[in-house]
Amino acid sequence: MVIPVHDVNPVRRTPWVTYALIAANVLVFLTMPGAGGALGGSELARLCHLQAFMDQYAAVPAELVHHRLPRLVPTGEVGVGAHGAGCVVGPPDYDKSPALSVFTAMFLHGGWLHLLGNMLFLLIFGNNVEDRMGHVRYFLFYVVCGYAAGYGFALLNADSTDPLIGASGAIAGVLGAYLVLFPKARVWVLVPFLVFLPLRLPAWLVLGFWFVLQALDSSGHAASGTGTVAYAAHVVGFLAGMLLAWPLKPGTPPPPEPPGLLFGRRARPHYGW
Template identity: 35%
Template structure:
């Protein structure tokens, strides 16, 4: 299912969400100008490599490069479908979470769920030497927050029926729950050694943390007004 828009209107301009989207797109446009061999080096330099993280912890090597890679990896993507898919989900769902949290809190939230997604992937595949790139863990955190904050929202989506895509309006709870179940199913399957190129446990970890953080970071609504 491909989300196009939701039914919740933001009260504020989502400057942080739009900035994140623009940065991701600009970085990807720069990526396509780099030769494949050099781009592979970029992935290893700025992506998150589980084995490298553990090696740093056990050997006492400087932590700064590894800590930085948790953030830089969120802004690098492995292909145009990867970046467009992530940014589309962020466009549809992120503005409402920024509206609920406020600009600064949303930025901290986004980075936090992305980092937790990276940690979840490392725990699930600690010896991997393949760099993880993409905003998927952070975007999953936004979805986790959205299902808690806006359960009654509806999502206009393109839904595949056989070989034809049809426009359908789907309750946000159903749309996001189906997405999460798919990630969980594939994540469990990957633990059995199934080959895949998707960091499903980064999605799962980011999603769960997003659902937790929105409960603690978001202001409460009292008689129709937001209160810290």
């Protein structure tokens, strides 16, 4: 897996929406119970509180497909039963909209690595997509891709009751749009090969390789939840982003491409005889 660190593709205007999305994701994570270290108490109490929070605000595939809430959900409290201490369950005391939960789930993350990885991709590739689409259209595009990814995953896992969280479905749409709009843009990446080797590669290779990995993983390992990766949501979001960005491709100016560069190094000239 390659790690992108920077793209050679300047923007004409400040990507305020991309910055606002990153700030909102970080702020929500820091205020989540337990996830950002914002909740005290025992480890079990933090877990029970976090489970209750996720059930209320995360997207649950079974709820999206059948459009109904379960009869029993975690209440966030700790109880002691015949098998020891555990999280108490009871009837939900909230009125949850499954459709709205897809939106709120886009701002929830299961840990620092999950959050920072998503924000890195959004920061690198989101600014140019926003620059091409404009602020308002880009935000609507981002939300639509997130919904496509969430519902697409739910349809493939209709009986799953595990919470689906993270911005990766919407960000996958951003990656798909970038591939369509700027396939020849150069992207600096770190490739793990004994050490992290810096290379400058074309966007079509970086993002195409990322998509192939997601597609391969989704074919046999599609899963949801805070401890596993919803690869199928990434695939659906990526394809939705490509489809929505395609009408903008004819009027998109090509990114600057320094001449004579091959994989980040200046290629030697070839002379004819």
